[in-house]
Amino acid sequence: QVQLQESGPGLVKPSQTLSLTCTVSGGSINNNYYYWSWVRQPAGKGLEWIGRLYTSGTTNYNPSLNGRVTMSADTSKNQFSLSLTSVTAADTAVYYCARTPLFDWLPIRGIDVWGQGTTVTVSS
Amino acid sequence: DIVLSQFPDSLAVSLGEGATITCKSSQSVFHTSNNKNFLSWYQQKPGQPPKLLIYWASTRESGVPDRFSGSGSGTDFTLTINSLQAEDVAVYYCHQYYSVPLAFGGGTKVEIK
Numbered sequence: 001q002v003q004l005q006e007s008g009p010g011l012v013k014p015s016q017t018l019s020l021t022c023t024v025s026g027g028s029i030n031n032n033y034y035y036w037s038w039v040r041q042p043a044g045k046g047l048e049w050i051g052r053l054y055t056s057g058t059t060n061y062n063p064s065l066n067g068r069v070t071m072s073a074d075t076s077k078n079q080f081s082l083s084l085t086s087v088t089a090a091d092t093a094v095y096y097c098a099r100t101p102l103f104d105w106l107p108i109r110g111i112d113v114w115g116q117g118t119t120v121t122v123s124s
Numbered sequence: 125d126i127v128l129s130q131f132p133d134s135l136a137v138s139l140g141e142g143a144t145i146t147c148k149s150s151q152s153v154f155h156t157s158n159n160k161n162f163l164s165w166y167q168q169k170p171g172q173p174p175k176l177l178i179y180w181a182s183t184r185e186s187g188v189p190d191r192f193s194g195s196g197s198g199t200d201f202t203l204t205i206n207s208l209q210a211e212d213v214a215v216y217y218c219h220q221y222y223s224v225p226l227a228f229g230g231g232t233k234v235e236i237k
Contacts, residue, residue: 037226039228046217046228046229046230046231047174047217047219047228047231048228049225049226049227049228052224052226060224060225061225062225062226063125063225064225096173100221106155106157106158107162107221108179108180109164109176109179109180109183109185110162110163110164110166110176110179110219110221111164111166111174111176111219111221112176112179112185114173114174114175115173116172116173117173
């Protein structure tokens with residue numbers, strides 16, 4: 001049974017870069033059967049899709065984040081990561097990594113596995 | 125970009141009664157390649173990640189009680205909870221995985237009356 005676990009600093013200073021890693025256990029990320037996403041949720045608010053990564057290298061990001069997002073994968077460690085630059089207090093949220101299964105490169109079932117989430121606070 | 129609008133923002137339902145949540149998409153999420161609606165529903169309880177309930181707009185995820193059902197096509201979708209149980213108290217979200225940027229509805233909070 002695949003599990004996802006987020007890790008990274010819980011506190012980031014304004015204008016700095018937020019960096020998170022998602023470690024996948026119970027299955028390999030190095031295949032074309034899934035894409036891997038980051039989703040965030042400010043306290044008491046709804047879910048915001050940040051972006052997705054195919055391990056082939058293709059990425060898609062939410063334009064609302066104004067080009068501040070980069071996602072990458074380290075298949076040797078079975079991990080994928082998120083980098084968000086120039087953070088402000090508005091980036092304070094719980095960050096989730098997540099998996100979406102694919103069939104013939106099309107997503108099926110939406111997001112079917114989520115990490116437990118990690119809280120990131122942006123504050124000086 | 126596709127925008128998902130959920131209604132209502134919250135609702136209070138008596139135990140054993142039904143609850144209906146609506147999700148309206150600003151564009152169709154019906155994919156002609158496989159004749160499926162790329163829309164899913166999630167349940168989120170406090171302190172937990174969302175849990176997949178429904179995908180393809182109407183297919184129940186394995187292990188989800190059959191009192192949860194989804195319907196709709198194109199731009200209009202509904203999540204119905206029949207005979208609400210205490211453990212169904214949560215926030216429910218719709219999600220479109222048809223096109224980027226992917227998006228979630230604003231959420232509907234379901235409480236016990």
